[in-house]
Amino acid sequence: MDTQSYYPVQPGVGMEENFLSLDDILLSYERLPVRTECAFPRLGFLEKSSDTQDIPEGTKMELPLWLSKGLYDRKRRVLSVELPKMYREGWRTVFNADPKVVDLHKMGPYYYGLGSQMLHFDSPENPEIAQTVLQTFIGRFRRTMDSSQNAYNEDTSALVERLDCLEKALFRSGQIGLHGFQSWEKGQASQLTASTLVLNYRKRKITDVQP
Template sequence: MANYLSISDILVSNEKVTCKFLHDLPKMGYLDPSCPEEDLKEGTTTDIPLWLAESLSSRRPPLVSVDLPKIFKETYREIFNADACTVDLHKLNQHFYELGCYVAKYDIKGEVAKTLINTFRQRFRMILSASVSTDSMTALQPLSASERDRTATAMNTEKALSGWLKRGDCPLTTANMVANHRKRKRAEMEML
């Protein structure tokens, strides 16, 4: 899932998530800025980057338990399920879908994955209208980074299609193979 050379993936994996340490970690007190000691004690809760949280939670036994970010907790999920089009994902989290894919594995109930799918389904019409909008700045404002990428791709495709249709120098015609097939079918039907 991770893409080593992707700037957006690097930004997503640097998002801070709240973690609770399950064991004492010697000489790791610097991970918690409020810790006056050199060692990190069991039960300490602190925010660490997602890439570090993944590596610490994937160990056997896991060293941390990862909490879901605020935007994927129950209150925000209710908002997204009610009407996701009213939420400004750009202000909330620019990489909403990518972060959701990363943290979905820490959601035992699987609600994050359902929320991501429902949110995109609800916002698809808004993305589609933004791709054909003449006032693109206001239409793009509430979209996340991945939604903006899809909108830009749709805009380019729409422009290319419009240009091709206006050009008109190569009208669509029936392929010879299809025309010959129709003639043969007609001849067979007349024989019967």
């Protein structure tokens, strides 16, 4: 772990999206089930299941979050967005029962991000969704923090594989802190080290040479 000079654009907090953040762009690529409330002429090729020229009213299809957000309009009903299954009543009960056992990476991997983004669409269940997302985070945070602060010099892949993207980022910063503290304790904090970026570049160069 080294001090890095590359700081990517951080993802937005809560319902906000950060325009230039790569994470937020990938998050808004997640697909949502929607139902069209009006016809989209001459765009029939977007809907694979039929070969009409238009997308008729009442078609059920999957659209990425960014498109649903752009088209969604409270006054003019262009489309209605349905909840993905992990935010529906059934899964909410599971999350409320024990958030620690759920594999959020498989469910998401942007469970919290997408959950917050769902609040943009007026759904009567919004307060419950927000509550569940928050409680899930609170319920899992302690374990994430504990494991990131105590797994030193061991394989962490089993610890992170079930974490959501947000939790993974928290885990990583916990690990950086832990490693920084350990190297200070061992008196290595003042040792000058090679840049990890340079080292990684060299690693790749060797593999490039080998056929």
